[in-house]
Amino acid sequence: MSDVALDVVQQVLNGFLFGSSYALIGIGFTMIFGVMDKLNLSFGVTALAGAYTGLLVFHLTRGPFVLVFATAVAAAGLLGLVVELMCFRWMPRDYPLAPLMATMGMLFFVDEVIAHATHGRPMAFPAPMGQVMMDLGPWLLRGAVMGALWFLVYKTRLGLATRAVSQQPVAAQLCGIALPRVNAAVFVITGMVGGVAGTLIGSAVGNLSPLLSLPLTVKGLVTAVLGGLGSVPGAVVAGLLLGVVEYEALYFFGIGYRDMVTYLLLFAFLVFRPGGLFGRGVRA
């Protein structure tokens, strides 16, 4: 096999590796949109904040990675609930833009809190399984989280309620499903998924920095749109696709063109397939 062919294969594998992070972030965006028909722009930064909380516990206790991981997931889930309350439940319903702008405000607020707490400095993040397993471990964990999420959405009563709210909120309420409770549960679960993503990204990069929040948000949004807003399998496939496209673009065209190719892909999808890969189509 020639060097170029080897590199292309390597880039595909790298793309899958990092694409799985995009997939997890994309799932967060897409699930909330699926249930509430609204975008939560603060999802990426709450994932990061969860990872920072895990890091704080690590610095305080010097405990094992599993403690860091559990703290990050729990904190991100809690933050998800805070976002649901502050940016959605308590927002006036007559102004559809209010929750969107509130989540944007939350994004910058949490970002700035992190920057203040850390002085904006990058902080070393512990690796879960040592250097050898770094390449495969996070990938397997991401796969496991996606599988668990699929089980939750399609095989449990909560998942059934979530899908019911997503498809027909009024009918779901008439059937006795408590809308606020389902919404809160979705925010907590997606927050926890974000916590997993934040922790694994921190481990893979080796550092946490407030610099991560905006790229996570943008890549998560692109993933959700490519996959089809509201579609969890779509977010998974789109995340992997986005990762591979980015890596191949970087290899063949360089850093100056990587993001151009990504956004051209997004543009092409919006023009030719606006519903995304697995989307429910464009609404009237």
Next chain:
Amino acid sequence: MRHLARVTLHLLLLAALVVAVSGILAATPALAQERAVKIAGVGAMTGVIRGFGINSKAVFDMVVDEINEKGGIKLADGTRAKIVTTFVDERCNAEEGISVVRKLASEDWLVVIGPTCSNVAEPLFGILQRKVGDAGDTGLQFPIFTDTAIKPGLAKISEWSFRNVPHEPTMYNHLFKWLKEKHPDVKTVYGGVESDFAHSNANWGVMEAAAKAAGFEVLGVEKWLLNDTEFSTQVGKWRRAKPDVVAISSHPFTLCGTLREMKRQGVKPKLLVGLTSSATLETMAGCGPDAEGLIIPTGFAPVTPEAQRVAKIVATKYKGNVDLHSAAVYENMYVLKQIIETSGVEAKPGTVQQDRRRIREGLAKVKELQGLLGKVTRTDDRESVKPYVFAIAKNSDWAVLYDPR
């Protein structure tokens, strides 16, 4: 009745006392304000670059307290005035930086120290009057003495802009020449740069020119962005090229990412060279063990008694770090003190513009100043040539590899 009169008298006395005390209290700051030397700091205090601003402010507070405790600054008429300060946030954003400096200029601040970021300094210097005395140029006539923004050549934009930052071309020319002498077997250099950050880009140009001038063959440069998190493609190209030296022009976050990826891929060049701005504790906090052997020329290291003293006070009392950027604040403040004391600054409400001009002229005349590492030479284009050392990352800390002073 007599009791009532006594109470009334006491109340009147109390009222008189209150009026007198409040009069004194009101008059005291007015007097102080009248004879205060107002110096503003401008730096990044929010956002991801705020670590630089925090360190500059810590040194700023330390040196101002030190000067004020020693009696302040002597003015033209012989009276002594305290330094009054403010430190405003430019957020590493050009519009924000211009806006805050315009506001300071519209008030009675005499001079600014800052800003942090080169992408702020460049447009900011552009709104200053280009040539002193040009009646047709309505740019701000406000002296700015920069401590941190390091992109080469910025002070020449305006005659009101001055900088005391390390001269990177001098440092890197010397570093690569020295490396060639010490390691004659080392022949090739491969670069890496954060291509969307002004200073990193400019510095890669400096590194590349210095490496070529020293006789190295530059194999190429890999690029990434300031907030990138993954570097396997770029590091993979280094691995394949097998350069003797990898020269990385990037700030701590992506520097640490690339170093970690190098370790993961087993890329072990004979020498590793970094960006001046990464010779900080930030890099050690982010990736100390991965940075082992990284060599960076720096304008500050605690290698003189004075540098050690300042670094210790700033760390213990002001919770900041003295590094190659923030060290300049200390030097700048003592230069300003000397200029104010010798150039007829009056620090009166009616003399703000004259005082600013006096300070500018004083700064323009400075040919040499005492820095924390030794003598600093000033150039005709209002820049400094500062003493420096070559630092090396060793056991998750910085050590001096070579001291050319």
